[in-house]
Amino acid sequence: MRFDLALTLQALWTGLCQAAMQHYPAAWGHYDVCKSQVYSDEGLTWDYMACQPEAADMTQYLKVTLDPPNITCGDPPETYCALENPYMCNNECDASTEELAHPPELMFDIEGRNPTTFWQSTSWKKYPKALLVNITLSWNKTIELTDDIVLTFESGRPEQMVLEKSLDYGRTWQPYQFYATDCLDAFTMEPKTVQDLTQHTLLDIICTEDYSRGYVWKYDKTVRFEIKDRFALFAGPRLHNMASLYGQLDTTKNLRDFFTITDLRIRLLRPATGATTVDENNLSRYFYAISDIKVQGRCKCNLHANSCVYDKEKLSCECEHNTTGPDCGRCKRNYQGRAWSAGSYLPIPKGTANISRVCDNELLRCQNGGVCINNVRCNCPSAYMGLLCEKPRCELGGCGLPDSGQPTLMPLSFLRLLLLLLGSVMLREASCGPAVL
Numbered sequence: 487m488r489f490d491l492a493l494t495l496q497a498l499w500t501g502l503c504q505a506a507m508q509h510y511p512a513a514w515g516h517y518d519v520c521k522s523q524v525y526s527d528e529g530l531t532w533d534y535m536a537c538q539p540e541a542a543d544m545t546q547y548l549k550v551t552l553d554p555p556n557i558t559c560g561d562p563p564e565t566y567c568a569l570e571n572p573y574m575c576n577n578e579c580d581a582s583t584e585e586l587a588h589p590p591e592l593m594f595d596i597e598g599r600n601p602t603t604f605w606q607s608t609s610w611k612k613y614p615k616a617l618l619v620n621i622t623l624s625w626n627k628t629i630e631l632t633d634d635i636v637l638t639f640e641s642g643r644p645e646q647m648v649l650e651k652s653l654d655y656g657r658t659w660q661p662y663q664f665y666a667t668d669c670l671d672a673f674t675m676e677p678k679t680v681q682d683l684t685q686h687t688l689l690d691i692i693c694t695e696d697y698s699r700g701y702v703w704k705y706d707k708t709v710r711f712e713i714k715d716r717f718a719l720f721a722g723p724r725l726h727n728m729a730s731l732y733g734q735l736d737t738t739k740n741l742r743d744f745f746t747i748t749d750l751r752i753r754l755l756r757p758a759t760g761a762t763t764v765d766e767n768n769l770s771r772y773f774y775a776i777s778d779i780k781v782q783g784r785c786k787c788n789l790h791a792n793s794c795v796y797d798k799e800k801l802s803c804e805c806e807h808n809t810t811g812p813d814c815g816r817c818k819r820n821y822q823g824r825a826w827s828a829g830s831y832l833p834i835p836k837g838t839a840n841i842s843r844v845c846d847n848e849l850l851r852c853q854n855g856g857v858c859i860n861n862v863r864c865n866c867p868s869a870y871m872g873l874l875c876e877k878p879r880c881e882l883g884g885c886g887l888p889d890s891g892q893p894t895l896m897p898l899s900f901l902r903l904l905l906l907l908l909g910s911v912m913l914r915e916a917s918c919g920p921a922v923l
């Protein structure tokens with residue numbers, strides 16, 4: 487099942503963009519400014535810096551897909567019982583009644599009011615066959631996670647689940663974390679927590695029992711993937727030393743890729759049962775329900791953009807530094823004097839833009855007597871224009887080369903006569919229209 491919030495998202499994004507467009511003073515390590523004008527020996531020129539968009543709530547820009555597609559409750563309507571009390575059966579799901587429907591988009595709406603809104607699966611009526619649900623979140627864009635992924639369950643938390651990520655738009659998947667009440671039994675993995683990780687084992691994939699034990703509905707409703715605890719291994723407990731983290735991200739591609747995704751997949755493998763045995767006479771007690779999913783991140787722009795736009799249901803970076811592409815992953819046409827490279831967080835605080843060069847003394851020279859300025863522009867003689875001064879500057883009507891054998895431009899007076907004639911014909915055909923002359 488797919489859903490689409492294009493219109494609302496567009497409005498939200500416009501608001502966000504306006505906020506993002508305001509340039510704040512270059513606070514230490516924020517990388518929010520891509521370039522600034524400076525005076526140098528050659529006059530006013532641009533100083534380029536590494537830059538990245540601000541972190542935002544990324545759930546506004548995703549598409550959600552459920553597998554199997556008909557796993558959402560309510561078609562046909564069903565009544566559910568409470569996990570802790572099989573005789574309390576007042577949870578009704580009916581897809582055709584708005585107040586009783588639990589579609590997937592309710593995992594991404596704004597919470598804070600009571601009662602909560604949530605997506606709910608069908609119950610485990612095919613027990614002992616496993617109740618499996620895949621929830622895939624797709625951005626169709628590389629994004630970098632900046633905060634913990636948090637799932638809030640309305641039901642008991644699942645006894646077994648896996649969080650997976652993709653970096654290639656869903657073609658291949660890697661696990662991010664395993665969750666189980668018994669890691670050994672479920673995945674033959676030793677239970678661990680994020681606190682067991684060190685700088686050297688940060689990329690290890692662990693199974694944790696922290697978020698599966700206990701089925702008390704009112705408490706312990708969240709399942710986390712701890713991004714900040716992992717950042718803290720380099721940046722310190724309160725992330726006060728982000729320079730250290732940025733330095734590591736700069737030099738370690740694996741680490742950078744670890745926090746980068748295009749898709750997330752939540753694989754729900756076994757619902758909460760609250761006991762060692764399943765009550766086969768009351769399978770309406772077992773199901774999944776999720777009220778909220780939080781994913782904070784930013785568009786990956788390779789440190790070449792400080793804003794990202796959402797247009798036609800797609801995020802893309804607003805690239806600077808003569809780069810282009812959804813992730814600013816290549817040089818703009820005519821700006822390929824040097825191979826493309828990502829910007830760098832170093833040196834702190836401004837980083838390095840690693841700008842694609844327009845001109846240099848070896849590969850891409852300014853032509854027709856132009857002079858290369860700071861590798862980013864050619865200072866052209868007055869008779870020439872273009873990036874490399876390759877085009878003669880044309881005066882009005884003066885670019886023709888009458889003796890070259892190519893068709894010559896029509897004289898201006900002849901053109902005007904032709905337009906007059908055309909105009910009078912059109913005026914006869916229609917009573918109103920654009921003025922011709």
Ligand SMILES: [Ca+2]
Nearest residue numbers: 592603604777
């Ligand atoms: Ca909700």
